[in-house]
Amino acid sequence: MPEKTQSFLATLRDKGWGSVLLLFAVVGLLAAFHPGVLDRQNMANVLAQSAIVGVCAVGMTFVLLSGGIDLSVGSVLALAGAVGAWTCKELGLPVPLAWAVAVLTGTLCGLASGSLVAFGRVPPFMATLAMLAAARGGTLLLTQGYPVSGLPPAFYTPGWASVGPFPVSGLVFFGLALAAWVLLQRTPFGTHLRAFGDNPETARLAGLSAPRLTLSVYAISGSLAGLAGVLMVGRLWSAQPNVGMGLELDVIAAVVLGGASLFGGVGGVGGTVAGVLIMGFLDNGLRLLAISSYVQQSVKGLVFIGAVLLDLAFKGYYRKGRGRDA
Amino acid sequence: MTLLLEMKNVHKRYPGVHALKGISYSLRAGELHALVGENGAGKSTLVKVLGGVVAPDEGEILIRGESARWSGPGDAIRAGVGIIHQELSLAPHLTVAENIYLGREPKRGPFIDGRKLADDATRLVEGFGVGIDVKRRAGTLSPGEQQLVEIAKAISQNVSILAMDEPTSSLSARETEQLFRVIAGLRASGTGIIYISHHLEEVFLLADRISVLRDGEMAGSADAKELTPERVVSLMVGRQIEALYPRTFRDPGAVLLDVRGLSRRGVLEGVSFTLRSDEILGVAGLVGSGRTELARCLVGLDPFDEGEISVEGTPFTPRSPGDALDRGIVLVPEDRKRQGLFLNRTIRDNTIAMRLLQGLRKGPFVDRPASESLAGSFVQRLGVRCRSVFDSVFSLSGGNQQKVAIAKGLAVSPKILILDEPTRGVDVGAKAEIHQIMNDLAAQGMGILMISSDLPEVLGMSDAVLVFRDGRCVARFPRGEGAQGTLGERVMTAATGGIANA
Numbered sequence: 001m002p003e004k005t006q007s008f009l010a011t012l013r014d015k016g017w018g019s020v021l022l023l024f025a026v027v028g029l030l031a032a033f034h035p036g037v038l039d040r041q042n043m044a045n046v047l048a049q050s051a052i053v054g055v056c057a058v059g060m061t062f063v064l065l066s067g068g069i070d071l072s073v074g075s076v077l078a079l080a081g082a083v084g085a086w087t088c089k090e091l092g093l094p095v096p097l098a099w100a101v102a103v104l105t106g107t108l109c110g111l112a113s114g115s116l117v118a119f120g121r122v123p124p125f126m127a128t129l130a131m132l133a134a135a136r137g138g139t140l141l142l143t144q145g146y147p148v149s150g151l152p153p154a155f156y157t158p159g160w161a162s163v164g165p166f167p168v169s170g171l172v173f174f175g176l177a178l179a180a181w182v183l184l185q186r187t188p189f190g191t192h193l194r195a196f197g198d199n200p201e202t203a204r205l206a207g208l209s210a211p212r213l214t215l216s217v218y219a220i221s222g223s224l225a226g227l228a229g230v231l232m233v234g235r236l237w238s239a240q241p242n243v244g245m246g247l248e249l250d251v252i253a254a255v256v257l258g259g260a261s262l263f264g265g266v267g268g269v270g271g272t273v274a275g276v277l278i279m280g281f282l283d284n285g286l287r288l289l290a291i292s293s294y295v296q297q298s299v300k301g302l303v304f305i306g307a308v309l310l311d312l313a314f315k316g317y318y319r320k321g322r323g324r325d326a
Numbered sequence: 327m328t329l330l331l332e333m334k335n336v337h338k339r340y341p342g343v344h345a346l347k348g349i350s351y352s353l354r355a356g357e358l359h360a361l362v363g364e365n366g367a368g369k370s371t372l373v374k375v376l377g378g379v380v381a382p383d384e385g386e387i388l389i390r391g392e393s394a395r396w397s398g399p400g401d402a403i404r405a406g407v408g409i410i411h412q413e414l415s416l417a418p419h420l421t422v423a424e425n426i427y428l429g430r431e432p433k434r435g436p437f438i439d440g441r442k443l444a445d446d447a448t449r450l451v452e453g454f455g456v457g458i459d460v461k462r463r464a465g466t467l468s469p470g471e472q473q474l475v476e477i478a479k480a481i482s483q484n485v486s487i488l489a490m491d492e493p494t495s496s497l498s499a500r501e502t503e504q505l506f507r508v509i510a511g512l513r514a515s516g517t518g519i520i521y522i523s524h525h526l527e528e529v530f531l532l533a534d535r536i537s538v539l540r541d542g543e544m545a546g547s548a549d550a551k552e553l554t555p556e557r558v559v560s561l562m563v564g565r566q567i568e569a570l571y572p573r574t575f576r577d578p579g580a581v582l583l584d585v586r587g588l589s590r591r592g593v594l595e596g597v598s599f600t601l602r603s604d605e606i607l608g609v610a611g612l613v614g615s616g617r618t619e620l621a622r623c624l625v626g627l628d629p630f631d632e633g634e635i636s637v638e639g640t641p642f643t644p645r646s647p648g649d650a651l652d653r654g655i656v657l658v659p660e661d662r663k664r665q666g667l668f669l670n671r672t673i674r675d676n677t678i679a680m681r682l683l684q685g686l687r688k689g690p691f692v693d694r695p696a697s698e699s700l701a702g703s704f705v706q707r708l709g710v711r712c713r714s715v716f717d718s719v720f721s722l723s724g725g726n727q728q729k730v731a732i733a734k735g736l737a738v739s740p741k742i743l744i745l746d747e748p749t750r751g752v753d754v755g756a757k758a759e760i761h762q763i764m765n766d767l768a769a770q771g772m773g774i775l776m777i778s779s780d781l782p783e784v785l786g787m788s789d790a791v792l793v794f795r796d797g798r799c800v801a802r803f804p805r806g807e808g809a810q811g812t813l814g815e816r817v818m819t820a821a822t823g824g825i826a827n828a
Contacts, residue, residue: 186438188431191424198417205379205415206429207400265419 019258019274026278030285037285044165050280051169052077052228052235054273056251057258058173058180059224061272062217064255065184067197067264068124070218072113072131073225074247078240079135080105081229085148085239088155095154102233103226109135110222111215118211128218132248139241149238159234169231174273176224181269193217198265253304254279262308279303328355329391330518331376331407331487336385338371340751345371347542348385353487353518358509360521360529360550363539364562364781369522370412372539373489376520377409378402389487400429408485410476412492412522418465423447425464426479450478454504469496477505481512488512489520494528495614506532524612524822526555538562559815562781571786572762574769575805578602578789581639582773583655583742585624588633593619595797597633601742601773606764608788609777611821616797617777618660621744624775625650625657637742651680654741658731658748660777666731667719674701674715676730681737704733709759725756732763743767746777761787785814793820 031037056073063070084102087093093101109131116127161168184190196203196213204210233239258275260267282303286296331353338346346368353359363369374380376387378396387394389405396402402409416425423443424431432442447460454474464472473496480488494502509519509532523529529536530550537547538561546561583601588594594616601607609617622628624635626644635642637653644650647657659665668676678686678697686693686700701715708729712722719730728748735743748764749757764787768774778784784791791813793801801820803813 182437186440187436188433188438191420191431191438192429195417195420195424195428198419199415202415202417203428205377205399205409205411207398207403208429265417 019271019278022257023274023278023281026285027281030281030289034285034288036288037281040165042284042288044162044167044170046277046280046284047170047173048160048167048235049284050276051167051173052231053247053250053254053279054170054173054276055176055224055228055231056221056247057254057272057276058176058269059221060251060255061180061258061260061267061269062184062193062220063124064252064260064262065193065197065264065267066213066217067200068117068214068217069128069252069262070110070113070221071125071128071248072109072135073221073228073251074244075132075135075139076106076109076222076225077229077232077244077247078242079109079139079142079229080226081233081243082139082143082148082239082241084226084230085151085155085233086142088151089148095152098155099230102230103223106222106224106226106229107219108222109225110218110220113222114215114218117218118214136245143239143241145241147238147240151233151238156234156237159231159236169235172227172231173276176227177269177273184269189216194265196264249304250279250300253300253307256304256307329353330355330389332388332391333372333376334386334388336372336375336382336387338368338375338380339383345542346375346382349539349542349544351537351544351547353520355486355516355518356513357534358513358519358521358532359535359537360523360533361537361539362523362526362529362558362562363545364779367539367562368542369539370491371542373409373411373491373520373522376402376407376487376489378407379409403483403485406484406486408480408483408488410480410488410490410493412495416464416472416475419463421461422451422458422464422467422475423460425475426450426460426482428479430483446482447478450482451475454478454501454508456501456504470498470501473497474501474505477508481508485517487518487520489522491522492524493521494523494525526558526822529558530555556815559818562818570758570761571783572758573606573765573787575789576604576769578605579771582637583624583775584634584636584639586634588620588623588630588635590619590623590628590630593628593797594623594630597797597799599792599799599802601775603741603771603773604768605789606768606774606776606787608784608791609775609794610779610781610784610791610817611794613779615794615821617794618746619797620794621657621659621746621775621777624744625655627657648683651683651738651740654739655744656680656735656738656740656742657744658735658746660746660750662724662727662731667727667734669720670718672716672718673705673710673712673722673730674698676719677701677704677715677733677737679734684738700737701733704737708733708763723756725752725760728752728756728760729763732760736767740772742773742775744775744777747779748776749778749780749783757783781814781817784817791817793817795821795823 027037036042056077060070060073080102083105084098087101088095088098113127113131116122117124158168158172163171192203192208193213196208196210200210232243236243254275255267255272256262257278258267258271260271282299283296286299329352333349333351336346336349349372361369375382378399378401394405426447427443432439432446444460451458451460456474458467458471464475467475473493477493493505497505513519521532533550535547536550536553536558538545538558540562580603581600582603586598588597597620611617619628623630624644626646626649642653663669668679674697678700681700682692686697698715705712705715710726710729712726719727749760752760764774776787789805791803792799803817
């Protein structure tokens with residue numbers, strides 16, 4: 001039963017401001033220990049390093065909104081980067097075309113897992129876990145386990161260049177986030193997607209096509225992972241076959257920190273951007289504080305489980321004596 | 327008047343149930359044709375067929391004389407059929423306006439025209455004379471307001487046929503009045519309305535024609551002027567063959583369960599009764615009247631705020647189903663597929679599921695030979711039709727599944743058995759067998775609390791009938807108080823809030 005007066009925290013979360021506050025809190029805390037966090041150069045670094053997770057997280061926002069999950073983003077990123085680099089080097093494709101091939105590789109991977117979910121009724125967890133393995137295998141097969149390097153320098157530009165103080169990759173991330181916000185908030189597709197994740201039966205009764213929506217979200221997630229693959233190749237100046245392992249955890253954690261629900265229907269791009277930056281600053285700050293990278297991993301795990309517990313608490317999961325099917 | 331809708335000889339079969347047995351139904355322009363019947367009579371299935379949610383197995387649907395073949399709800403909407411489902415089905419995190427125009431958003435270029443969306447929705451909602459901010463999230467509205475939004479959503483589709491399933495169930499008196507005004511307006515503009523309700527006073531106030539469904543068949547259909555509430559009730563209840571209710575009544579024994587003033591805020595209010603050994607106590611009432619909630623409190627699934635429960639004279643506060651089990655109370659829940667059974671496991675695994683809490687072990691291991699013979703003995707005793715105890719429950723028919731669900735409860739030898747809808751979705755043969763089992767159990771000294779929406783079952787099997795309404799136990803009718811027909815009418819009257827004050 002809905003309550004008329006929401007708690008202050010619930011209202012904050014509802015409006016998506018909770019994650020923004022959390023971002024300020026995290027940055028403030030880190031800056032208190034190490035003022036260098038706030039350096040302009042350091043901020044640009046955080047943005048550049050967050051961009052890859054960020055681009056994937058924008059795609060993941062769509063998937064979580066639909067009530068699904070995409071575990072394959074790290075592998076798809078690696079495969080797309082490798083395919084793009086390989087076509088550029090071995091087939092001599094012009095750089096922009098090679099970028100397009102990379103993104104398209106991601107799209108195809110997304111469509112494949114999306115088809116499994118939409119038509120094969122495979123749970124998203126299974127379908128994308130299979131894709132996680134398959135795409136990684138494909139990458140190793142294509143590269144024979146060796147990095148692909150020695151590409152035309154133009155290929156790397158988006159991954160490392162800056163416009164003034166702003167890293168290009170960061171601008172790509174913000175641009176995509178803006179586009180995604182418009183798509184979600186201002187178009188029928190966005191409304192249908194939120195409705196579908198919120199209450200699939202209602203969406204079906206309203207005549208919306210569940211397979212179409214499902215396919216779209218995985219295609220979007222795959223495409224953006226492909227694009228992130230291009231950024232990654234640029235950042236490392238080579239396509240590394242083992243890149244992006246475990247990336248899905250960072251991405252999903254960022255989106256959930258941004259207020260998206262793992263049960264679908266709730267979430268937004270604004271929150272996701274904040275969530276990505278929280279993860280980025282945590283990473284960066286812990287490194288500046290010279291905390292061992294092993295501890296960093298554990299801290300990320302704790303942050304993630306904290307975000308999930310908060311999500312469940314807000315859902316009223318722990319309220320005693322819930323009614324049936326509440 | 328033009329005929330908007332004609333359904334001819336519509337059949338729908340689910341595994342183990344023949345839900346619609348050749349229903350014919352028609353609707354004219356501007357007419358309100360009420361559909362009444364008990365829970366499980368087939369009303370909701372009929373509405374689902376009409377809305378394109380399920381496809382009929384046989385028969386024909388004509389919309390304005392043309393045959394309609396729908397592959398989904400979208401087709402029905404496009405054909406001008408609007409359905410207001412009984413269960414509230416809004417997307418709680420979308421705004422009211424987004425919910426109303428879901429799938430039909432006004433557009434400007436590729437974008438949603440947000441202003442037009444809000445304006446249209448506001449105008450529509452204002453037509454009800456209630457102030458609902460259309461930019462609020464649907465989940466924050468009261469149930470009554472949500473119901474009005476559902477209605478607005480259906481009306482906004484410019485439907486010519488509108489089916490309403492219990493539209494007033496969560497409305498206040500004022501909101502109900504608004505709804506009736508809206509209905510009058512719709513009828514004046516030629517919309518035909520299918521009105522499903524348990525509230526006979528509403529039905530007689532609004533309807534031109536009334537059709538009564540019983541067990542998936544059309545029990546009767548006539549102009550409202552030619553019917554009386556009493557006649558409609560007797561059509562709903564019907565006359566059933568004696569063999570379906572094999573009950574040998576005896577004097578009940580000692581008090582097993584004594585419930586005093588049981589209350590749970592918003593759900594139950596001051597419920598008191600006693601259950602004796604050798605007794606079957608029927609619990610009648612509409613869905614949502616507090617019957618299932620009572621069962622949940624008794625076995626510790628939900629806490630209660632006030633009241634006392636004592637079992638065989640000693641006070642008892644159940645904290646969990648395990649607690650209740652220790653005191654000999656077992657619930658066989660209403661939804662056997664989701665709550666009562668492990669569908670993918672074997673008959674043996676289901677039968678011993680609860681019993682394993684009490685024993686059936688050999689050291690740290692399951693005593694396999696004993697568990698197989700236990701399951702085997704229940705299969706024989708309850709007449710479960712299967713190849714072996716290793717059949718998965720999934721493969722059984724509804725009636726046999728229900729027997730396994732009961733076997734799971736009986737395996738722990740309870741003193742008090744609570745059965746929630748023991749024969750829902752079960753064919754007539756299996757129904758009689760389950761009734762026979764209940765009779766035998768009572769004869770062996772068990773006390774049975776039987777929650778059922780099947781009125782003939784309640785009347786045929788119970789030593790006494792408790793009637794629930796709005797969380798209260800409003801009446802207790804002992805068996806044999808008046809003839810069966812009149813007792814049925816009194817139960818129905820008590821459950822629906824009385825026809826007399828219409």
